Amino acid sequence: MTESGAPKRRRWLLVLVFALVVYIIVRAADTPQGNPPPHGKTSVSPSSPSAGSPASSPSPATSSYDPADYAAQVRTRARQAGVSAQLVMAILYNEAYKPHDPSFERVWQKYKPDAAFGIANMHRATFDEVKKDRDFAGRRWEELPDDRDLAVEAEAWYLHDLSAQLPAHWTAPYKRNDLLALGYNTGTGNMLAFAHGATPDSQARSYLDRLHANWSKAGKAVETS
Template identity: 65%
Template sequence: MTDTRSRRRWPAVVALAAVCYVAVRAVGGLPAGSTPRPAPSVHTSAPAPPTGPAHPSATATAGPYDPADHAAQVRRRAGQAGVGAQLLMAILYNESYKPHEPDFERAWQKYKPDAAFGIANMHRATFDATKKDRDFANRSWNELPDDRDLAIEAAAWYLHDLAAVLPAHWTAPYSRDDLLALGYNTGQGNMLAFARGATPGSQAQSYLDKLHENWAKAGRAVRP
């Protein structure tokens, strides 16, 4: 889920994150190829879990990231959660604006402890609320950078939960997918306000515009 306040300034801080990434390895004394331990979240007093995913995924890769590479996982997880695969894929395209390499994400979190994790940019509180009573209830938010399938699964079920609270009818000129995308970006309360007719701010509107731009591409990506 995008932190809309920081999205606009993301290009200006990528270089700083890269410096943090190098510093974590060089100054922190980590050998090349190792993964920094994630810093404890500002929202919890629990110690950081051991480095590395409990369920390693072959989809955790370095280098250029294209959401379409994970079309099979998107179709499967969307089907399990009862949400549209095209919507889920379009959101992944929306959230692909920043690097999604595991070590880079963890290095960035040391600079910005409340940063989102994984290819779906999910915050800790959202992940923890979404995983309750689900098949991934025993998984940790700290695993998201390493396990892209887990990130897709959590995003799919979060969209499911948002859909569950949408009213049967709304007065606003938005489609169901529009409202779910706005909910993914800004939270359930704002989504319901938009459904009642509230006007999205410039950043939320930009997210919706980007979704529309990505819609056809997302549809092609998830086509069997």
């Protein structure tokens, strides 16, 4: 059962503040004295590129993040998975509500073991299922915070898998991309229930509203010149 909106937001805010405090302490302890990293940047160990990665590899993950910076990766991965690039980008905007700094994500995961990783906020079980028999089958969920192209690749293929499970016709007044976004946020079972007329709760409805608000911006981001 989903908590009501206001108490849930207050609880999430308290947890986020706690995680930020821990994160700041950890970063302060890890930063060498007298040689701080450039402002707004995070030192990240390089990770191996995923198989079939685009020619223009993503820049190393930093604390400064704009989904539009990864438009090339979004277009490539969406094309490979046969899904809408605009949808992939709109979901990245939806999932940009928390700091996508690798160190922060790892601190957060220690406090909340079931937390999601990467700019597409993917849980371990979902990633392990999506990667089966794919080019990135040898990659690990723990790599998602450092490899944003891998995060986009996994997101695109998850949307592909969700799409494959939708019926040919459904009774609910939702477009395919709306249902896929709801599936991304709430899981396959809920997506199918919504397709057959179930009413999304306030959290799922809010996610869909944000998707619609981000839709035009996402479309502009993935336009090719």
